[in-house]
Amino acid sequence: MTKHDAKNMTRRGVLAGGGSLVVGFSLLSRALAQEGEVQGVTPPKEPRPKLPGSLSGAPLLDSWIRIDANGEITVFTGKAELGQGVKTAIIQVAAEELEVDPAAVRLVTADTGRTPDEGYTAGSQSMQNSGTAVRHAAAQVRDILIAQAATRWQIPIDGLRAENGKVVRIDGQALDYGALVSGETLHVEAVPQTRLKPQGSFRVMGQSLPRVDIPAKVTGTPIYVQDMRLPNMVHARVVRPPRPGATLTNLDSAAVERMPGVVAVVRNGSFLAVAAEREFQAIRAMQALEAAAQWSEGTRLPDPDGFVASLKTFPAQQGVVAERGGGGAATAAKTFQATFTRPYQIHGSIGPSCAVALLENGTTTVWSHTQGVYPDRRAISEMLGVAPEQVRVIHVEGSGCYGHNGADDAAADAALVAQAVPGRPVRLQWMREQEHVWEPYGPAMLTELRASIDETGRIVDWNYDLWSNTHTTRPGPAGSLIAARSLPNPFPPQPVKLTISPAGNGDRNAVPLYTVPNLRVIWHFLPDMPLRVSALRALGAYVNVFAIESAMDELALMANVDPVEFRLRHMEDPRGRAVIEAAAEGFGWSGDPLPEGRGRGFAFARYKNLAAYLAMAIEMEVDRETGRSRMTRVVAAIDSGEVVNPDGIRNQTEGGIIQAASWTLYEAVAFEETGITSIDWSSYPIMRFGAVPESMDIRIMDRPGQPFLGTGEAAQGPTAAAIGNAIRHATGRRLYDIPFRAEKVKAAIGV
Amino acid sequence: MAVTLTVNGTTRQVDADPDTPLLYVLRDHLELNGAKYGCGIGQCGSCTVMVDGTAVLSCVTPVLLLEGRKVTTVEGLGTLDAPGPMQQAFIEQQAAQCGYCIPGMMMRAQALLQANPDADEAAIRTHLEPNLCRCGTHMRIIKAVMRAGELMRQNSQSGGAT
Amino acid sequence: MKTFLRILAGLALLLVIGVAAFAAYAWRSEIDPVDPPAQAGLDPALVARGSDLAAIGNCNVCHTAPGGETFAGGLGIPTPFGTIYSTNITPDPETGIGRWSEAAFLRSMREGVDREGRHLYPAFPYDHYTLVTDEDNRALYAFLMSRKPVRAQAPENELPFPLNMRMLLAGWKALYFREGAFQPDPNRSAEWNRGRYLTEGLSHCGACHTPRNRFGAEQRELHLAGAEVENWTAYAINAASPAPIPWNAESLAFYLRHGWHQEHGVSRGPMAPVTANLGSVPEEDARAIATYLADLMGEPNQERQTRAEAARAAIREEGGAPRPVQAGASGSGIGEAIYVSACEGCHDGRRPLPFGGLNLHLSTAVNGPNPQNIINVVLFGLPGAKGEPSAMMPAYRGVLNEDQLVALLDYMRERFSDLPAWTDTRERVAQTMGGERKVTVYRMDGTTQAPPESSMRTTPWP
Numbered sequence A: 001m002t003k004h005d006a007k008n009m010t011r012r013g014v015l016a017g018g019g020s021l022v023v024g025f026s027l028l029s030r031a032l033a034q035e036g037e038v039q040g041v042t043p044p045k046e047p048r049p050k051l052p053g054s055l056s057g058a059p060l061l062d063s064w065i066r067i068d069a070n071g072e073i074t075v076f077t078g079k080a081e082l083g084q085g086v087k088t089a090i091i092q093v094a095a096e097e098l099e100v101d102p103a104a105v106r107l108v109t110a111d112t113g114r115t116p117d118e119g120y121t122a123g124s125q126s127m128q129n130s131g132t133a134v135r136h137a138a139a140q141v142r143d144i145l146i147a148q149a150a151t152r153w154q155i156p157i158d159g160l161r162a163e164n165g166k167v168v169r170i171d172g173q174a175l176d177y178g179a180l181v182s183g184e185t186l187h188v189e190a191v192p193q194t195r196l197k198p199q200g201s202f203r204v205m206g207q208s209l210p211r212v213d214i215p216a217k218v219t220g221t222p223i224y225v226q227d228m229r230l231p232n233m234v235h236a237r238v239v240r241p242p243r244p245g246a247t248l249t250n251l252d253s254a255a256v257e258r259m260p261g262v263v264a265v266v267r268n269g270s271f272l273a274v275a276a277e278r279e280f281q282a283i284r285a286m287q288a289l290e291a292a293a294q295w296s297e298g299t300r301l302p303d304p305d306g307f308v309a310s311l312k313t314f315p316a317q318q319g320v321v322a323e324r325g326g327g328g329a330a331t332a333a334k335t336f337q338a339t340f341t342r343p344y345q346i347h348g349s350i351g352p353s354c355a356v357a358l359l360e361n362g363t364t365t366v367w368s369h370t371q372g373v374y375p376d377r378r379a380i381s382e383m384l385g386v387a388p389e390q391v392r393v394i395h396v397e398g399s400g401c402y403g404h405n406g407a408d409d410a411a412a413d414a415a416l417v418a419q420a421v422p423g424r425p426v427r428l429q430w431m432r433e434q435e436h437v438w439e440p441y442g443p444a445m446l447t448e449l450r451a452s453i454d455e456t457g458r459i460v461d462w463n464y465d466l467w468s469n470t471h472t473t474r475p476g477p478a479g480s481l482i483a484a485r486s487l488p489n490p491f492p493p494q495p496v497k498l499t500i501s502p503a504g505n506g507d508r509n510a511v512p513l514y515t516v517p518n519l520r521v522i523w524h525f526l527p528d529m530p531l532r533v534s535a536l537r538a539l540g541a542y543v544n545v546f547a548i549e550s551a552m553d554e555l556a557l558m559a560n561v562d563p564v565e566f567r568l569r570h571m572e573d574p575r576g577r578a579v580i581e582a583a584a585e586g587f588g589w590s591g592d593p594l595p596e597g598r599g600r601g602f603a604f605a606r607y608k609n610l611a612a613y614l615a616m617a618i619e620m621e622v623d624r625e626t627g628r629s630r631m632t633r634v635v636a637a638i639d640s641g642e643v644v645n646p647d648g649i650r651n652q653t654e655g656g657i658i659q660a661a662s663w664t665l666y667e668a669v670a671f672e673e674t675g676i677t678s679i680d681w682s683s684y685p686i687m688r689f690g691a692v693p694e695s696m697d698i699r700i701m702d703r704p705g706q707p708f709l710g711t712g713e714a715a716q717g718p719t720a721a722a723i724g725n726a727i728r729h730a731t732g733r734r735l736y737d738i739p740f741r742a743e744k745v746k747a748a749i750g751v
Numbered sequence B: 001m002a003v004t005l006t007v008n009g010t011t012r013q014v015d016a017d018p019d020t021p022l023l024y025v026l027r028d029h030l031e032l033n034g035a036k037y038g039c040g041i042g043q044c045g046s047c048t049v050m051v052d053g054t055a056v057l058s059c060v061t062p063v064l065l066l067e068g069r070k071v072t073t074v075e076g077l078g079t080l081d082a083p084g085p086m087q088q089a090f091i092e093q094q095a096a097q098c099g100y101c102i103p104g105m106m107m108r109a110q111a112l113l114q115a116n117p118d119a120d121e122a123a124i125r126t127h128l129e130p131n132l133c134r135c136g137t138h139m140r141i142i143k144a145v146m147r148a149g150e151l152m153r154q155n156s157q158s159g160g161a162t
Numbered sequence C: 001m002k003t004f005l006r007i008l009a010g011l012a013l014l015l016v017i018g019v020a021a022f023a024a025y026a027w028r029s030e031i032d033p034v035d036p037p038a039q040a041g042l043d044p045a046l047v048a049r050g051s052d053l054a055a056i057g058n059c060n061v062c063h064t065a066p067g068g069e070t071f072a073g074g075l076g077i078p079t080p081f082g083t084i085y086s087t088n089i090t091p092d093p094e095t096g097i098g099r100w101s102e103a104a105f106l107r108s109m110r111e112g113v114d115r116e117g118r119h120l121y122p123a124f125p126y127d128h129y130t131l132v133t134d135e136d137n138r139a140l141y142a143f144l145m146s147r148k149p150v151r152a153q154a155p156e157n158e159l160p161f162p163l164n165m166r167m168l169l170a171g172w173k174a175l176y177f178r179e180g181a182f183q184p185d186p187n188r189s190a191e192w193n194r195g196r197y198l199t200e201g202l203s204h205c206g207a208c209h210t211p212r213n214r215f216g217a218e219q220r221e222l223h224l225a226g227a228e229v230e231n232w233t234a235y236a237i238n239a240a241s242p243a244p245i246p247w248n249a250e251s252l253a254f255y256l257r258h259g260w261h262q263e264h265g266v267s268r269g270p271m272a273p274v275t276a277n278l279g280s281v282p283e284e285d286a287r288a289i290a291t292y293l294a295d296l297m298g299e300p301n302q303e304r305q306t307r308a309e310a311a312r313a314a315i316r317e318e319g320g321a322p323r324p325v326q327a328g329a330s331g332s333g334i335g336e337a338i339y340v341s342a343c344e345g346c347h348d349g350r351r352p353l354p355f356g357g358l359n360l361h362l363s364t365a366v367n368g369p370n371p372q373n374i375i376n377v378v379l380f381g382l383p384g385a386k387g388e389p390s391a392m393m394p395a396y397r398g399v400l401n402e403d404q405l406v407a408l409l410d411y412m413r414e415r416f417s418d419l420p421a422w423t424d425t426r427e428r429v430a431q432t433m434g435g436e437r438k439v440t441v442y443r444m445d446g447t448t449q450a451p452p453e454s455s456m457r458t459t460p461w462p
Helices: A003-007 A009-020 A024-040 A088-099 A126-153 A281-290 A307-313 A372-384 A408-422 A432-438 A541-560 A564-569 A574-587 A646-667 A716-731 A742-749 B023-030 B085-092 B102-115 B120-129 B138-155 C002-026 C044-056 C103-112 C134-147 C166-177 C190-200 C250-256 C269-277 C282-295 C300-320 C334-347 C372-380 C402-417 C426-431
Strands: A063-065 A073-076 A105-109 A161-163 A165-167 A175-176 A232-239 A247-248 A262-268 A271-276 A316-322 A334-342 A354-360 A363-368 A392-395 A426-429 A445-453 A459-468 A520-527 A598-606 A613-622 A629-639 A694-702 B002-007 B010-015 B048-051 B056-057 B070-071 C078-080 C082-085 C225-231 C231-235
Touching: A024 A161, A063 A126, A063 A334, A088 A105, A088 A126, A088 C372, A105 C134, A126 A161, A126 A165, A126 A175, A126 C044, A232 A262, A232 A281, A262 A281, A262 A408, A262 C250, A271 A408, A281 B023, A307 A334, A307 A459, A307 C334, A334 A541, A354 A408, A372 A392, A372 A613, A408 A426, A445 A541, A459 A541, A541 A564, A541 A598, A541 A646, A541 A716, A564 A574, A564 A598, A574 A598, A574 A613, A574 A629, A574 A694, A613 A716, A629 A716, A646 A694, A646 A716, A646 C300, A716 A742, B010 B023, B010 B120, B048 B102, B056 B102, B085 B138, B102 B120, B102 B138, B120 B138, C002 C166, C002 C426, C044 C134, C044 C269, C103 C134, C190 C282, C231 C372, C250 C269, C250 C282, C269 C282, C334 C402, C372 C402, C372 C426, C402 C426
Parallel strands: A073 A105, A232 A426, A363 A392, A459 A520, A629 A694, B002 B070
Antiparallel strands: A063 A073, A161 A165, A165 A175, A232 A271, A262 A271, A316 A520, A334 A445, A354 A363, A354 A426, A445 A459, A598 A613, A613 A629, B002 B010, B048 B056, B048 B070, C078 C082, C225 C231
């Protein structure tokens, strides 16, 4: 969002900006056609040439870049700013190829009324998909403009160059971009071949351009959906049952309706909410409604004692993730075997989920911090029983995302309340307790690993079994929304199915990237979900890398080889080797003894085995008396392909490490059979400043000319493993069950 | 009930129920966005503002306690066009990811540096303990607060206001 | 004149003889230094028992400085006479007790004398530790010798002359110290005797819970009758216990193990590390302490039982929707207004402890002899334990002014207790807000029973 936008986030500003663009916008039909494909409508017959990134789904150049007669440049991305800095990075690639100043680029992010359908902003793919599309579109637009100028001047294009928003001739004559575009100039399909700017000529890419969103964030400028304040807006709160499956059996809301400021009590089946003029009035009314509502018992949760271990007894489908070789066991000299677990964990955004919705003229507009405006529109329209065109979902930033959190559900809640107060914008925010209890969790997982080395210390055999739910129950179908499940005719949750894909899901990174001749990896897919789960940053990669990299350390010990050296001996991928070597060198990795209570840990992974490479070395201190442990020093090396914004990569990586350290050291959802009991930061503690490392050094491997690989999820798995390995080094004890709270570490150490 | 309080240097009269937390008075009545709702029970610090120079959790502070008191929010530290030293330091250090917790961090840090302009890194870490960040921006936040201290010291040496 | 001189000379002689006799009486021999025992040679079973005993003895609480290493000493312990710094009890040969033989360690526990023969200040509670058996002392010694040696020199004590003369402590001991191991009462159960042994000995509960005389000695006639330590009130844990719901062995054992109890609240202040330590020891030891203390408190009389029932009834009656705030920001209703708007949301007792706030009808603090603990908690809050689930409360320093806090406390006392108003509320509020009463804020471990961290003591939250 530009400064101007941020200052004027009023209903008029927000609506007017979009309204004019929707009319006659070529994109809409394209986007709808795409949805049709998803829903099973026959795809177009002519095979299209494969275009780079998201251009393949939205090939018209003016879906991505528009230039008006005044030379104002607007770039459209279907991706959303989640705090990862993607706006800045996309502006950088656009400005680079368009040969304009970054400040001259206006960026419009995910909005079903204006931008391409790029699915979800997830999987660290914004730069691969949207960054690539915008870059190629920008380069092609630049060349079209140069061609236009050549035509205008009647000269060959050879002597022309684009510079600072103009096409310039050798003799210095110039034409502004605005003068070169007419109505249909950019309304053309992208071509497969793009003339990208050559290496070494970059002005903007590869620079740490300051993030465009930060000034607003540090001055209290309204920029979050939580900050939206539209004229005549009401504040709403939802009332949830004590546990899933409970239905509203009895409610006398008369007294609540008489409370000051209350505009409406909305009851629709077991969906219950209240809207009031003022926010605190809505909260008071919500509390009164909670006290008045009576619910059926609902679904009992499983017995928490030994729950994670019991995952192995759940009904399961088996999926072979990878299988090669066979018979390695014959040469096996030493074997490492272990079980690793992780409990349910939360996204835990600091700001609870929020949305604003308005029903006006038969169209429901929803402002949401969803990761996927188009899928969310599909789900909300299905829930409301209206055509998708009657719902518009606009992304507005929220508090940190980290995966499928409560955003989509809050959007659905707001949309439902909006139906009860047509013409009035409804701002609905969840309470802290609702966020902790009702967001979909990162699934609990159990994995078993058995690996062997031969006499020479080479890995000869690798068996890995993982038990996990799906990690994706995102919207698309209405049944993914809590509100839709609460209606008088509830939408059922979408049935889940086992799918093995290259990028992986629960099985993400389940296959080691190391050279292993004999290998078998199985996903025991668990369809039953006693607790609601979905995507949490890195999906299964967090646990799978933890297990693999813990095993690598143990195998190195068995082989009597330094753990870094052991990894290098089994790593052929030169980029993998490069980050391992860079992290080790930057850290000053050695086998020298450390003072008592200190340990080093190393870990590596290539995210999804096809995206960013990251290796890290850490030092930890472990207090033998209390079991309390803390990372003190971190050095990581990351290769996420060609670098657009080095500081952005650094920021994301630092954050990924600290967040994953918090998961690994502290975090577990607590529950009893009657409900979730970790409902705030006292019952679900996360890392505070006192436990933050003393130093953190992120080294970036620039790979000019290589594809963008994404950054946001490269660090999670390696962080868990590096912590486990450092505790092992400090104490001689390996921990297998996340989180490594002090009590558990102390129990492992003994007296 | 009408409560009179000074917010960012301006005297404001607010008609709110006396038990209304300051957070909602700031956001809903005065249309200021710096203080954020995070937990509502004083556990995360995203609602932190200063009251008479001390960091206070606005979500658990009923407005009835604030009659005649001086409240400062992040809007009182500077503007987009003229950011104050704390804001300038956070921009310089790029100390935000989603940024939701950042105004609360800045207000707690501001209270520390006003009371102790020479606060060192250890003091900053201890002082910021009540405030949570989920994106993991901690390293940058610490650097930004140290930088803000530098800027404030420079300003006060050159006679500028802090 | 001559006679006078003679008398004078006689007196001088007597004085010299007296001083010499006292010196002879006070003198303790040095026990020869030894090389620190090899850690590998220590009996693991003995070390493990010593670990539990050290937790019961709360050695880590005093012998760990803020941010320092466990057992390395250096914590300043404020006393009415000056500040005494705890010593390094790691096996470091230069700065710790690495050169102490087992005999030297046993003597220090039994007699309050260090290896060199110097008398120790009773901040080291040898008036309790003297009861510890040789067997337990040997386990404690083995445990301490198995720790990581930490080189850390404790600061010099800050005591004025003549209190810095250690020899004088022999006189103190003659007056107040009874040396000797624990003698079980054959008429009582083994559990009761175990509880008494731990409570009066290693756990040294009386060090905080028994008031001291002006020479710093525990007043025997007021055994466990409650006292003030470091500006926290340690409540009476004898028959005079102010708890609205009388303790019994069951509830006490739970509280000591978990750091909270549904009808009593959460452990905080200097009690927090004690309950954190007891969370890690064998359950039967915590239970034994509870059994003995419950016996000391005795069966509650009719009046206390009636009060308990009244408290429970009041909670049942009040259960319901939140109360509207009637009063304004000033005037006589201000205490109620503050309570209802700032406190009741958590303290309505709807959410179970330890994460929910205690309904104050159950609060020992509100029914205690003074409001100090409530003042401390309201001003400085309860910070959450690091990375472990625990009770939390926000700090209200910076929000409440003196008048408002006094009004709030008066209201709490009036509403939640049938005892007369406190008389020193304003003075205590002013002294605490002004920093004259220094308050250490403890992190707490509500549920996890993890051993306390090295830096349990923190500065107050801003």
